Amino acid sequence: MSEDAVSVSHQNGIAVITLNNPPVNGLGFAVRTGLKQVLDTVADDADVLGIVLTGNGKMFSGGADIREFGKTPPKGTPPLPDLIDRLEALDKPVVAAIHGVALGGGCELTLGCHVRLAAQGTRVGLPEVTLGILPGAGGTQRMPRLIGVSAALDMIVSGKMLPAAKASALGILDRVVDGDVVAAAVAQALELADGGAPVRRASALDERLAKARDNPALFDEFRQKMARRARGFDAPYACVDCVEAAVTKPFAEGLAYERASFLKLVASDQSKAQRHAFFAEREVAKIPDVPKNTPTQPVDAAAVIGCGTMGGGIAMNFAGAGIPVQVFEVSQEALDKGIATIKKNYAATVSKGRLSQEEMDQRLSLISTTLNYADLAQADVVIEAVFENMALKKEVFGTLDSICKPEAVLATNTSTLDVNEIASVTSRPDKVIGTHFFSPANVMKLMENVRGEASSPKTIATIMWLSKRIGKIGVLVGVCDGFVGNRMLYAYRRQADFLLEEGATPQQIDKVIFDFGLPMGPFTMADLAGLDVGWRIRQGQAATRPKHLRYSTVADRICELGRFGQKTGAGWYRYEESNRTPIPDPKIEQLIVSISEEQGLTRRQVTDQEILERCMYALVNEGAKILEEGLALRASDIDVIWMNGYGFPRYRGGPMFWADLVGVKTIYDVMSRLHDEHGEWLEPAPLLKRLADEGKKFGDL
Ligand SMILES: NC(=O)c1ccc[n+]([C@@H]2O[C@H](COP(=O)([O-])OP(=O)(O)OC[C@H]3O[C@@H](n4cnc5c(N)ncnc54)[C@H](O)[C@@H]3O)[C@@H](O)[C@H]2O)c1
Incomplete structure (x- = not known):
């Protein structure tokens, strides 16, 4: 040899x-x-x-x-x-x-x-x-x-x-x-x-x-x-x-x-983690029932519905890959605003020397606008990014179905809604799929591609291929509340909120998570993203929320004060004029203390270790449930999602790989204790228990 x-x-x-x-x-x-x-x-x-x-x-x-x-x-x-x-x-x-x-x-x-x-x-x-x-x-x-x-x-x-x-x-x-x-x-x-x-x-x-x-x-x-x-x-x-x-x-x-x-x-864990990340990002392309040779729909023209925060970024991705893209909006005003933002984003990149003026002009020339649905008839793929509202999305998909050519793939960028329900209003549910981009969509590498019940192998193959073509890492996931990434985020965020009520402060929790390696802690991140969107979603869910489960009202109470994060100059933290540095706010600390009292909780010293375990083990535990439910194809796919969509440190290899390094048994034992102490939300996932009992790792699955 x-x-x-x-x-x-x-x-x-x-x-x-x-x-x-x-x-x-x-x-x-x-x-x-x-x-x-x-x-x-x-x-x-x-x-x-x-x-x-x-x-x-x-x-x-x-x-x-x-x-x-x-x-x-x-x-x-x-x-x-x-x-x-x-x-x-x-x-x-x-x-x-x-x-x-x-x-x-x-x-x-x-x-x-x-x-x-x-x-x-x-x-x-x-x-x-x-x-x-x-x-x-x-x-x-x-x-x-x-x-x-x-x-x-x-x-x-x-x-x-x-x-x-x-x-x-x-x-x-x-x-x-x-x-x-x-x-x-x-x-x-x-x-x-x-x-x-x-x-x-x-x-x-x-x-x-x-x-x-x-x-x-x-x-x-x-x-x-x-x-x-x-x-x-x-x-x-x-x-x-x-x-x-x-x-x-x-x-x-x-x-x-x-x-x-x-x-x-x-020989270090860091290098093992980074090598894992390298292979995991290649592994995502393998889908058991969508073999490599599955035919794809050629994408020579794309369309984006809605040119807001996400739609604009998504259009930029197509232009960056040399694919002409039409942007549809409800009004000329919305179109002008969206295009102005796109131009501003490109200009910023040009001024940093990372894009030439010619490249900017070339990309802009690939983005066209329309107020008329009929203009989208020849698009090979359409990505919808309108407001997060089921009735509106159904209306949009009904219209798209009637005007788009029969082979066109219709994708939704919804972050919380049921892709199957959206697909149900079309005559081509096999060509409907979720493409969950992350904000800012022109920068973040991740796409959670959400497979509906009816999404065909060709549709899946097309979107997985397209992700790559536009410079993203596409990970195939199933339909569930929050899909993979946000569902896990909720589990971790929930614990962070409970810890506030029990005795921690936002800045203490944020520091622990930052020091662990994420780009920022949950409260700094919430202030950056805006608190109002989540508040509106929670209000919508209030009627159906199980009463026996613990619920933290801290975030809602902050929103009630009109504090929606950086954009209103205050949220979990306060901000000084044109400065993004979060400053701990005694008002918020007082509010949290009063909520602890209302809940009858005696505030205690919460250790950094408890913060890390409550937040990160809950994250891993939710990942285990997702795997068990078949919503992610493999543990390493979850790692790819968290490293590319949420800034989970690559030197830890993503939450599931990190869990293997910590030891699944260790995590299971701590989760069991936390479950006894804090109740239902922390119940160990059956898969976590099984792996711990068998002395196995997520990597063995
Ligand atoms: N913002 C995020 O961080 C984020 C991340 C992932 C997914 N999403 C999802 O992306 C979608 C869009 O979110 P966004 O943050 O860009 O919202 P946005 O409010 O910034 O933009 C929505 C745009 O849709 C336009 N619009 C509304 N109705 C329309 C219609 N009938 N036809 C065409 N355009 C219409 C609006 O004019 C607006 O420009 C939502 O489903 C949201 O859940 C958002």
Whole structure:
């Protein structure tokens, strides 16, 4: 097998070594063993004047084979860093011929070559940080020597891929060639061999490090600059430490430091969680009864009904993907307002330099407006985003059904209403589905695609494909109150409100949740989103709410004061003029204390640990119920929803993966105790009990 994974051919005295491990030439055990064997034969072969290293198929190499992480390699498999050192140490010129991508270990492998040539369209990058690790095969040591410390830090800490032109301007690539890159590399290797000049080894370069030695403060400045984005993550900081080691230590010591950091990270829970996240986001596409080859409805034209907060953002998603989109509204005034908001959003992105004016104009040209339903007859997919009102949605769907072409998919962005009931008013319930976007819809990655009873495989496949096409992660869920994400959110929010009545403050709870890693706590988030929408929903549910279940009135009482959050300058917190910083408000604390009294509750010291357990275990418990009810396909889908829709920290892998790390049995035991103490809302889900009894994890399901 190892001979197949790496092959060698000879051209005019140059050994062309080809990685051959489809689909991405991952640098797994077989490739490394194969490469070692080939190097053994060519290194001392006097007929071999130089070496070209290339990849077969679509790319040079996608990097390490992460499925092999944590596995013991077969005896004699060389570690990648050793192979790269060996390659670099050769006196014969070694030229990398790169095409497609060279990522992670693949990129590091090219850094061990003496010259790097790339075909047009090549991209290179060190994305290890996104998996909770760092480039552990010399990348943090060679890259700063090649391109300087600042550029290396940017590249390694962001994990971003660089296009060939940028990589060549920085000095990662020596040349970008038109045409056959292997032929160019062979010619270059021959020329170098003929010239007889010593080879250029990245490890021996020092000029660019010297600059950083003169300015050692740059590392702390970089740490400060990244602090907000990297909060809670270990890997970005470890990357900076390693690049700093490249500056302060001799190469061999820096390499040893990098290796030790890598091994520590790779064994950490954070890295396990981030690798889980990586696989989970690929897994969502697999739907047992909608196989990969299910036909989809081509989407060449889209329409959005309602251009409010969500509709405008949704239209931007289509335009961003190059799909013409019509926006329908009830009045010219509403249309003008919606389009003005879209323009304002684009302009803000342009002013930040993240979009060019031409791109903005191009996207705007794809968004057209109409007040006339008949204009939507040719849309392939229509997404409804009108007010959250069943009668209105039914009316809209009835109209859409009568004017849209028969094969068009009709989707609703409802966040709480029954998709089946909406579908029932159409003659094509098989083509009706929910597409639950998250606010702001042009930014948030998640789409909960809500499968109705009648949604056909073709409709599901179309919407799952469309999610991807417009740059989102679509997760298929079933119909229930709040679908997956919000239903779990309610369970956690409910406990947060109860804890207020029992003795906690909003700021205490928010701090615990923020420190756990969510972008903000539940009350700060509520103030940002606005309290009135939820209040209206609760008022609607009041008549049917079971009387025996505990209900917290705190949120309602705050709304009764006309405090709807940031938009009214006050909510759970107070706000100063044009400042979004929440300031604890003694009035709210007094209100909470008086509600505790009314409820006959003696306020007590609530510990941070209790807050975390009551909120997060309740969240996990609701997730377990959702799984049992078949509303999510797998535990990892729930993780994807929470990481991409609610900011659950990726370094914890989502709530269900985190639960596995904590231990399902631990959570079950605590939930059982909490249930005894606080009643029905905290009853452990049967699935939680079963897994705890069987010593299993959600990941085993
Ligand atoms: N705001 C959120 O965070 C959020 C998140 C997910 C889902 N949703 C859901 O998205 C939908 C829209 O919410 P929103 O926040 O954008 O509301 P919004 O009030 O900002 O916008 C609704 C828009 O629909 C228009 N409209 C009303 N009746 C219409 C009709 N008959 N035909 C065409 N347009 C009509 C209104 O003029 C308004 O512009 C709701 O179902 C809501 O539950 C909202």
